[in-house]
Amino acid sequence: MANAFYGQSGGPAAVFNSTAVAVIETAREYPGIFDRVYVGRNGILGALHENLIDITDESAESLNALAHTPGAAFGSCRHKLQNPNVEHDEYQRLIDVFQAHDIRFFFYNGGGDSQDTTRKIAHAAELVGYDLTCIGIPKTIDNNLPATDCCPGFGSAAKYVAVSALEASFDVASMHQTSTKVFVMEVMGRQNGWIAAASALACDERGLGPDIVLVPEIAFEREKFLEKVKQVVAKKGFCVVVTAEGIRDSDGNYLSVVETQDAFGHGQLGGVAPRLVEDIKTAFNYKCHWSVCDYLQRAARHIASQTDIDQARAVGKAAVEYAVKGLQSVMPAIVRTQSVPYQWHIEPVHISQVVGGEKNMPRQYMSKDGFRLTQAGRDYFAPLIAGEAYPPYEAGLPHYSSHRFRLVERKLPEYFGGTTQRRIAEPV
């Protein structure tokens, strides 16, 4: 019998806490294996600084409330661990903390960088002969992890953007005759178009939803794009565009990158949507509107996908069961066996299959001209947004939990190394 550590890492998601709760609940089902379940405050930083929450005896009521709360209930972080070939003090500290609290199970929940953290820690523990079962758990709204069909967090972001694009298209359709002709909605996706493409689930034969989708995997050609906008406006009177934030031209240059400075020396105020709108206005003088979803799309628990929640729970449960079975350095992956009707299950994949790679959206999910979702794309995305899972409401607002957890007493001296919070390079 030993203790377990669980940490949340990377950008939050609407269903992040569903996974956390599944880990905690499943661990409780094995009292002969897990004594205490500790959660790191702010992920791996919680382990480094011995900021541990003992969640073992948390009430079912509290956990239920957590499960339908967006964000990362225990705090998340972006912290890139040292290069183990160069520095070792962070790893030594982690092992010290784990040893001090008899932690023999390490569960780490996040995207690609977080899986890398798990891999590094497993390696470090092995090197020093510390027995530590390490299990990665997937989560990223970017949906770009290799070796899994999709990622928890993505389905809810996809549902949010599809619903938003659908609703916006009704708005623009309503008065394009005397007002806005083009609406541009910007969604997340620095490297991949998964989220942007999913918004096109709102398209149907009625001409609603986005008319044009722009994804980073397909080089942005300004003239071709403007021509398409013009065609759509000529045909139906208005045009709805959804763009990923990370679209690039054929030389690989981001459209959103600061290119110039204004007269005050300010960098240009980013955002791809206003940039596209500027181009459209300049070309055609159409009245345009634009929105930038930003964090709203990944925090929107109010419109979460039930499928996403089911999968978020399933990976949490499977992670603990893998540990119980003695698997090492694996991640529960979502395997799709059928799209219509949707069938899936969870299987372990070795974490080395997940780290380092990034899964782009297949080209065949987009039409030849690069602007529309194909049936293959629709088949992939559709099941991931299926089902509604409303949080409870109180006085007109979702009743989200914001419990502050108490930290367990520290057993080690304060840690001063690794306090420089090295941020994983991330475009602003």
Add this chain to the structure above:
Amino acid sequence: MANAFYGQSGGPAAVFNSTAVAVIETAREYPGIFDRVYVGRNGILGALHENLIDITDESAESLNALAHTPGAAFGSCRHKLQNPNVEHDEYQRLIDVFQAHDIRFFFYNGGGDSQDTTRKIAHAAELVGYDLTCIGIPKTIDNNLPATDCCPGFGSAAKYVAVSALEASFDVASMHQTSTKVFVMEVMGRQNGWIAAASALACDERGLGPDIVLVPEIAFEREKFLEKVKQVVAKKGFCVVVTAEGIRDSDGNYLSVVETQDAFGHGQLGGVAPRLVEDIKTAFNYKCHWSVCDYLQRAARHIASQTDIDQARAVGKAAVEYAVKGLQSVMPAIVRTQSVPYQWHIEPVHISQVVGGEKNMPRQYMSKDGFRLTQAGRDYFAPLIAGEAYPPYEAGLPHYSSHRFRLVERKLPEYFGGTTQRRIAEPV
């Protein structure tokens, strides 16, 4: 027995069609008074161009589907009627169309400019001795109509921004230690801070929701704002800002106005949120994120307020009943008799009380420093977002109606006057 005309005007709202359906259903309850109910395609433009939809026999199923669909199902418009002291041909044409179709009841649904349309038409009909009962019906997410406690459309927009600000605050709280410190969310409101202020309903003693709200009614002071951001970040580690698009400095200059051109000669890409973020970054070098809600906030039927829907239906019903009673040139206003528990009813006000004015948010709804909602503000806003009213879903998306209605046969020659669609001056 005669026919009725109903038109939708101005920016759409999540509950616009609820009012339309209430008008149609209520008119059917008086078959001895209303023969046919015609709806103008694109509001008053439908009357001018004789683009009329006969909605009288529309199925209950179709109307029910319409009632939970965002946008303006029959098309809306921004069309400023002629100055009746200078030009008359539009009014003559309208009377011609009304006469040709035996229209003796005119219902017009919209904001301040739309009420002005109703007033002008009533005046024109009176001048030429054409018997026409004119009733205005309120709708505007801006909530700025005088003589009514609130406006249909506002409550749902308010609920959307409060939920979004709440959810975003969970996201930012989750990883401010190693990532974003300040999040700025931009909402609508050129002249008034009603929507921005309502987002602060998400604030509570737990430190969630927006920390700072910026409204147009209170002059923006950059230094004071930056100081407040700094204080909030110092105290709780992160700061969530909600700003109305129309905030101005003490000289009345909009922050969002294009001030400069970049090296390519493009105007600066607007949006107040990125502008504020630029200031914050320059001052403190905090990592910031921003979002612009734009149309999403007024189209978000998926998170509509039940109170708003109830009131949207109530004003539609009352409008028809006022016409039946023989009232002239009135608008059903929402009267609040109590905030806790919320009590309201509908009363007629003369349309001259509504036209021309604009209702700013009372100063006492905001704290002395201008950044927070007071209890008085909370008491006003809270009931307006109460209750959820989810649309039905199909395959993960709201099942919205996009029925195309057939136009009735024209009786008059085509109209060529008034085709210059004079747009009501509106900042882009």
